[in-house]
Amino acid sequence: MADEEAEQDSCPVDSIRETTVELRKRLEDLQAALRDGTGSAVQSSSEYCQQFCTLAQEKLKENGLLQLSFLCTLGHYDGVWTNEVLQGLLLNQNLPSEQVEEFLLQEGPVLLQMRVKQLMKDKQMDKAASLSKTCWKSSGLQGKDAFKQMYLVCLCATSEQDELMEKLSKEDCRDALEMICNLDSDGDDQAAFTLCSAFLTRQILHGDTYCA
Structure with missing residues (x-):
């Protein structure tokens, strides 16, 4: 033995x-x-x-x-940001879904989250929004909730108020509170504040003071 x-x-x-x-x-x-x-x-x-x-x-x-x-x-890349599919996603190009899914699964959620966070840090919010939305909508990628909250934070920085309020109106209030708490627990105070302010504005404009 x-x-x-x-x-x-x-x-x-x-x-x-x-x-x-x-x-x-x-x-x-x-x-x-x-x-x-x-x-x-x-x-x-x-x-x-x-x-x-x-x-x-x-x-x-x-x-x-x-x-x-x-x-x-x-x-396996010639550069960190040189992949053709990645470049297409950042530019919001219409790419074949099979090609996109293959790329996302190859990258994995950890690397993709790092990419989105770096884009947000560099104030490239349009590109961060495009990539995070694609990850959120992916059929096979894990950890999609994290990409959804990053996407909504990007929207707060890139969308006009009317457009932003319309998109936020489709989100459940309880989900919004959970996302805000997640951002706060991760130490991302700025993102938590941004998302909290946006949802609070939505509640006020809709005259809705109750969050089930």
């Missing part, structure tokens, strides 16, 4: 050792290619990074560690 447990404990160590050896060999090949001047330095480095990310992703999945999988996804 003890021998079996010891063998199981050694498996992760052996896996890490094998991975390290393989990555070292690939890095040595890259150094040799750069030293000999065979091929473009940028191309060789890019290929190494992609191989590294692919191998890392496989090992993370094998050990049930998916938290950093978005880094592997980024490793």
Whole structure:
């Protein structure tokens, strides 16, 4: 029994050792290619990074560690924001739904939330609204409630009051309170205040003082 447990404990160590050896060999090949001047330095480095990310992703999945999988996804791009589907979504282009869904599932909710939050931080609210709405409306993406509240916060910054009030009138008051509380608990005081002000304005304009 003890021998079996010891063998199981050694498996992760052996896996890490094998991975390290393989990555070292690939890095040595890259150094040799750069030293000999065979091929473009940028191309060789890019290929190494992609191989590294692919191998890392496989090992993370094998050990049930998916938290950093978005880094592997980024490793396959030429740049963080260069993906053609992503660019189309940011520009609110009409893209094939299958292509959009494939991209969203490849990116995953963690990376997509990071993208939307970065766009909001950079005051690119139109692009943040477009991307968050697409994520919210996705049929296969998880964690869509978070994208909905980010989308509504973006609307508060980009829409005229009449248009904003019309869209907010379709939202349940209890859902609005939950979103405001979520933003507040996440420490996003500005977004919570923005959304709270918008819904309070809606209540006042509609003469509705009751929130079921």
